[in-house]
Every structure is written in C-alpha cells, then in structure tokens.
Amino acid sequence: MYHRVAQTREFDQLIVSPRRFEAQMSILAARHRVVSLGEGLQALRDGRLREPMVAVTFDDGYLDNLEVAAPILQRYSIPATVFVTTRFCDQSAVHPRYAEGEQGANGLRVHLDWNQVRALADVPGLEIGSHTVSHPYLQTVPEARARQEILDSRLQIERELGRPVRYFCYPSGDLGSREVALVREAGYEAAVSVAPGRNRPGADFWRLRRTEITDRDDDRAFALKLSGAFDALHGLLHVRRQRRFARAAARSRTLSKP
Numbered sequence: 001m002y003h004r005v006a007q008t009r010e011f012d013q014l015i016v017s018p019r020r021f022e023a024q025m026s027i028l029a030a031r032h033r034v035v036s037l038g039e040g041l042q043a044l045r046d047g048r049l050r051e052p053m054v055a056v057t058f059d060d061g062y063l064d065n066l067e068v069a070a071p072i073l074q075r076y077s078i079p080a081t082v083f084v085t086t087r088f089c090d091q092s093a094v095h096p097r098y099a100e101g102e103q104g105a106n107g108l109r110v111h112l113d114w115n116q117v118r119a120l121a122d123v124p125g126l127e128i129g130s131h132t133v134s135h136p137y138l139q140t141v142p143e144a145r146a147r148q149e150i151l152d153s154r155l156q157i158e159r160e161l162g163r164p165v166r167y168f169c170y171p172s173g174d175l176g177s178r179e180v181a182l183v184r185e186a187g188y189e190a191a192v193s194v195a196p197g198r199n200r201p202g203a204d205f206w207r208l209r210r211t212e213i214t215d216r217d218d219d220r221a222f223a224l225k226l227s228g229a230f231d232a233l234h235g236l237l238h239v240r241r242q243r244r245f246a247r248a249a250a251r252s253r254t255l256s257k258p
C-alpha cells in the first residue's frame with residue numbers, strides 16, 4: 001500500500017521518495033511475482049497460489065502517481081491499482097493532510113484531475129478503483145451517506161473513464177459489517193482495507209489485507225516486510241486502531257440520536 005511518491009524535506013508516513021520507490025520496485029521485479037489486483041484475486045479464488053504474489057496499490061489519487069510513480073512502474077512492468085476520491089479529482093477537496101502548508105496552500109495541486117486520471121488509466125497495467133466521494137470515516141456517517149459515498153463514487157469514475165470500476169478502498173481502513181454490505185450492494189468485486197499481512201486462499205474479498213510501505217523501508221526492511229516478518233507486530237497495532245474506530249463510530253451514533 002502506497003500513497004504518494006515525491007521528494008520531501010521531512011519524513012511523511014504517506015510519502016516515499018522517487019529514489020526509494022524505484023529501489024523497492026526493482027526488488028519487486030527481480031525477486032517477486034508481481035500481479036495486478038485482478039490477477040491476484042483470481043489466483044486466490046482458484047486456490048492456486050504456488051508462490052506468493054504481490055500487488056501494488058495507491059490511495060487518494062495523487063498527481064505524483066502519474067508524474068513520478070507511473071514511469072517507474074512502467075520501467076519495471078509493474079501493474080498497480082490507484083484508488084481515487086472523486087471530490088479530490090473534481091479539485092473541490094484535498095486530502096486533509098495536504099490541505100495546508102508546503103503543498104496545497106500555495107496553489108500547487110496535489111491530486112489528479114479527471115484528465116490525469118484518464119491518462120493514468122491509459123498506462124498499461126494501471127487500473128482505477130474507488131476511494132469514496134469525500135474520504136470520510138465511513139462508520140461515523142449515516143447509512144444513506146455511506147451508501148452514496150460508496151456507490152456514487154463508482155458511478156462517477158465509470159462515467160469519467162468509460163470503463164468499469166471493480167475495486168473499492170475504505171478510507172483510513174474504517175469499516176464494519178455495514179460498510180462491507182454496502183460495498184457488495186454497490187457491485188464491486190472486492191475491497192481493500194489497511195489490515196496488515198498477506199491474503200491467503202479463503203481470504204475475505206471485502207476486507208483484503210495490505211501492508212503499508214514507507215520511505216523508511218530500505219532494501220532490508222522492504223524484504224522483511226514482504227516476507228511477513230512484521231505482520232504480528234502490525235497486526236497488534238491494527239487491533240488498537242480498529243478499537244479507536246469502533247469507539248468513534250459508537251460516539252457518532254450516540255450524537256446522532258435525537
């Protein structure tokens with residue numbers, strides 16, 4: 001799981017430098033079976049996973065995915081799925097993390113516009129998925145709003161691109177059984193979470209796991225992450241985050257009662 005590929009002065013959990021990203025992609029291409037999300041899911045469905053497979057994803061639809069990441073992906077023939085938030089593509093909202101400061105406030109756009117999403121979708125091996133309309137914590141919003149976030153984003157991306165949108169990505173990995181039901185109802189084939197670790201045959205296609213890669217992942221750390229060495233630790237941290245989400249969802253339910 002990636003977000004941005006860009007050069008920054010300070011460490012940002014969501015940003016990997018172009019140099020680091022290229023090193024990681026070269027390791028993937030040399031040592032791993034890298035597949036598209038669709039191919040990986042097909043293998044999971046068939047239960048024919050003789051060797052581990054890796055799929056690359058990007059969240060939020062950043063402009064650097066097209067300008068910086070795509071050329072590197074192409075150089076190594078690595079497919080990827082980019083999950084876009086439609087209001088970010090409309091340029092009517094920005095991911096809160098980049099709404100102010102160095103990027104964003106001074107007029108520099110951080111997100112892809114629709115022409116750029118189309119350009120990205122035209123890159124061989126790249127596919128666009130949905131990451132909602134406005135990037136909310138889905139469990140904290142009323143059901144009608146959650147349904148609209150999940151379904152309308154899919155319809156708008158399909159209209160803009162003229163091709164089907166098959167995969168969904170929960171913002172911040174905030175999901176419960178209601179969100180899973182809505183994603184299925186909206187006609188997606190699968191959805192990705194931020195629960196860390198590998199997906200094995202029999203995996204839940206509505207809660208697919210992903211491992212976050214950061215700029216701190218040098219060759220050694222990257223190889224260890226891919227081998228699953230951090231899965232137990234990341235799993236513990238994830239349980240804590242899920243508890244926080246559950247508390248926030250409970251609070252918003254209490255608040256919305258008359």
Ligand SMILES: [Zn+2]
Nearest residue numbers: 059060171172
């Ligand atoms: Zn996101």
